[in-house]
Each structure stands twice: as C-alpha cells, then as structure tokens.
Amino acid sequence: MKPAVRRQERRTARRPATTATAAPVADPARVARDLVAWYARAKRDLPWRGSRDAYRVWVSEIMLQQTQVDRVKDYFARFVGRFPTVESLAAAEEHEVLRLWEGLGYYRRARQLHAAARRVVAEHGGGFPRTAAGLRGLPGIGRYTAGAIASIAWGRREPIVEANSRRVIARLAGHDGRLDGSGGDEPIWRIAASLVPARSPGRFNQALMDLGAMVCTPEKPLCGTCPVARHCRALATGRVAEIPAAKRRRAVETIRETAVVVRRGPRVLVVRRGPGEWWEGLWDFPREPRGATGRRIGRVAYGVTHHRIDCAVVERRVPLAGPAPSGGRWVSISALAGLAMTSPGRRIAALVADHGAASSRSASPRGGRRLNRGKRSANLVKPSRVE
Numbered sequence: 224m225k226p227a228v229r230r231q232e233r234r235t236a237r238r239p240a241t242t243a244t245a246a247p248v249a250d251p252a253r254v255a256r257d258l259v260a261w262y263a264r265a266k267r268d269l270p271w272r273g274s275r276d277a278y279r280v281w282v283s284e285i286m287l288q289q290t291q292v293d294r295v296k297d298y299f300a301r302f303v304g305r306f307p308t309v310e311s312l313a314a315a316e317e318h319e320v321l322r323l324w325e326g327l328g329y330y331r332r333a334r335q336l337h338a339a340a341r342r343v344v345a346e347h348g349g350g351f352p353r354t355a356a357g358l359r360g361l362p363g364i365g366r367y368t369a370g371a372i373a374s375i376a377w378g379r380r381e382p383i384v385e386a387n388s389r390r391v392i393a394r395l396a397g398h399d400g401r402l403d404g405s406g407g408d409e410p411i412w413r414i415a416a417s418l419v420p421a422r423s424p425g426r427f428n429q430a431l432m433d434l435g436a437m438v439c440t441p442e443k444p445l446c447g448t449c450p451v452a453r454h455c456r457a458l459a460t461g462r463v464a465e466i467p468a469a470k471r472r473r474a475v476e477t478i479r480e481t482a483v484v485v486r487r488g489p490r491v492l493v494v495r496r497g498p499g500e501w502w503e504g505l506w507d508f509p510r511e512p513r514g515a516t517g518r519r520i521g522r523v524a525y526g527v528t529h530h531r532i533d534c535a536v537v538e539r540r541v542p543l544a545g546p547a548p549s550g551g552r553w554v555s556i557s558a559l560a561g562l563a564m565t566s567p568g569r570r571i572a573a574l575v576a577d578h579g580a581a582s583s584r585s586a587s588p589r590g591g592r593r594l595n596r597g598k599r600s601a602n603l604v605k606p607s608r609v610e
C-alpha cells in the first residue's frame with residue numbers, strides 16, 4: 224500500500240471553483256456514524272493521537288504535510304520531547320529548530336512553525352486563537368491545518384481536505400473533476416463541510432484520513448471491507464478506478480552542477496542558504512556550474528520538487544589567509560555534525576569524512592601545489608532556486 228502524503232499548504236488567493244459538478248453525499252449523518260464507529264475499532268495508533276492538545280495537533284499536522292506518516296513518527300517524538308510546549312519552541316534559536324527538522328524536508332514548514340510559536344506567545348499569551356479563522360492568521364497555518372486543529376483540539380465543526388480525505392470524499396460523492404490543486408479542491412471542501420458532524424468532528428476528520436490511508440487507497444481500494452461502501456457513489460456507478468481523475472504530471476528537469484568542498488587547512492567552507500533558495504537557513508557546500516575544477520571525490524544525486532539534481536563533488540584547497548566569503552563560514556569537519564545542513568550537504572559531509580585520509584595526504588606540500596594549480600580563490604556560486 225502506498226501511503227499518501229499531505230500537500231504543503233500555501234497562502235494563495237482564493238481558487239476558482241471547478242466547472243465539474245459536485246454531487247453531494249446522500250445521507251451525511253449515516254456516513255458520519257458509520258465512519259466514526261469504524262474509526263473507534265480500526266484507527267491507526269499514532270504518537271500524536273490520544274491528546275487534544277492544540278500544540279501537539281499543530282506540530283503533527285505541519286510535519287505530515289508532504290511527508291509520510293511512518294517518517295514523521297520519530298521526528299514528532301524528538302521534536303515535542305525537546306520542545307514540549309509552544310513557549311519552549313518560541314524560546315528556541317532557529318538553528319536548533321532546523322537541526323531537529325533536518326531530513327524531514329520542506330524546511331519552510333519549520334521556520335514558519337517557529338515564527339508562529341513566537342507569535343502565539345507574543346500576541347496571544349501562549350494560547351492559540353480559538354477559531355479556524357484566527358488560526359489562519361498565523362504563519363504556515365492554512366485552511367487544512369486550521370480545520371484539523373479546530374476540530375481535533377476543540378471539537379469545532381470544521382472540515383478538512385488533504386490527500387487522503389480528498390480521495391475518499393471524491394469517491395463517496397462520485398466527483399470526477401480534477402483534484403490537482405489547479406482549481407479542483409473547492410467542490411471537495413463544500414462536500415467535506417456538508418459531511419462533518421456537529422458531534423465528534425475531530426474523530427470524523429481523523430476517520431476520513433485513516434480510511435484513505437488504510438482502505439480507500441489510491442490503488443486497489445478495499446471496497447469489500449469499507450465501512451461506508453453502501454454510501455459510495457463511485458462504487459455504485461462502477462467508477463472507483465476513475466476517481467479521482469488523474470493528475471497532470473509535470474516534466475522532471477535535470478540540473479547538473481558541482482559542489483565544491485573548499486579546504487583551508489583543517490577546515491572546510493560552508494555557506495548558508497539564503498532567502499528564496501531551496502533549504503533556506505540551512506548550511507551547505509558551495510555550488511558552481513558543472514565542470515568546476517578540483518579533485519573529484521564523489522557524486523550525489525537527489526530530487527527537489529520536479530527537479531533532479533546530478534551533483535559532482537570536488538575538493539579544492541585555498542591559501543590559509545583571508546576571510547570566509549560573505550555568507551560563508553570555515554568549520555572543522557567534526558563541527559559539521561552540529562550544523563543544520565541540507566540533506567545533500569549532509570551526504571557531501573559524509574563523503575568529506577570518508578576522504579579525510581586521502582585529503583590529508585594531498586595536503587602535503589607536493590599534493591597541495593598540485594591541487595592549487597587551478598583556480599586559487601573560490602569563485603563561489605550560491606544556489607539560487609526556490610524550494
């Protein structure tokens with residue numbers, strides 16, 4: 224079974240409604256009753272469940288955006304272990320928040336979580352706004368997250384639409400419009416709002432998500448054991464395989480570049496990714512166009528959104544004198560472990576450690592001369608794409 228992930232929420236202008244017709248579900252009260260009863264006996268055992276604390280609901284929901292549930296479990300435990308309250312998160316330094324987030328990806332979520340915690344403490348005395356609309360005034364909290372916090376933590380009758388619930392609702396209602404975020408969501412939100420019950424809205428919303436994760440899966444849904452099969456329009460009309468409509472796939476773009484491990488004596492140069500770049504705020508090795516000079520020590524390949532990055536890694540030595548370039552910092556190899564680094568940066572750091580002995584040999588006067596014959600000052604090109 225391929226678990227679905229939640230899309231990261233963005234503050235955008237209100238999307239136009241699709242032209243496709245959204246058929247309402249025939250008996251919302253019975254759907255809710257059957258679904259909540261199934262949830263009581265079949266729900267997933269997740270570390271953020273069992274608590275209606277708004278802070279824990281919020282942290283888990285932000286982590287779950289774009290990230291699979293199994294991957295989030297350990298991160299969540301570590302994060303709330305280190306920051307058990309919104310006040311403790313607000314008091315933290317950003318680099319510590321990013322270090323705990325490292326490997327989870329989409330670091331904008333971590334920065335916004337941190338910024339929102341500071342706003343909650345500074346402007347709301349440590350208590351979250353008690354309405355979905357109020358929650359949406361905080362950084363990183365969009366329509367989905369606000370609905371999740373308001374319904375799960377406070378029992379408010381607010382709908383949620385994320386990857387799993389979107390698919391379940393589309394099938395229940397027989398909605399065959401596109402659901403790829405290009406205007407297709409609004410009918411689903413309306414149906415979700417018509418389904419969510421006044422009683423136990425939080426359990427209903429979590430039941431929708433669990434049903435989508437465990438039963439109403441993207442491929443081969445288990446309709447034979449589905450607790451709401453008798454209400455399902457897609458099943459009744461033989462269109463389960465067609466709903467939701469297939470997404471338009473974006474072409475993958477390949478980028479070839481070089482990461483340069485610039486060595487100055489026992490230290491290496493790292494640069495902090497700036498505003499508007501992928502992994503903003505995290506440390507990485509400088510990048511140059513493909514073909515940059517230096518001793519080749521490896522290669523890393525990774526994907527970011529619809530890009531595939533093929534990155535050669537070279538090592539280059541520079542003279543001991545002189546300051547670090549703007550935005551850069553010289554650090555010992557052992558100190559890299561304490562920095563919040565991009566995921567490719569962390570992999571390059573491992574390569575650097577692996578090649579430490581070889582690098583020490585090449586640091587001999589003869590080897591050093593050989594390496595410095597090329598470009599002596601690092602003409603560094605910082606990454607410039609937006610995450």
Ligand code: SF4
Binds near residue numbers: 391394453455458
């Ligand atoms: S009957 Fe099948 S398609 Fe309909 S909600 Fe249940 S699992 Fe999904």
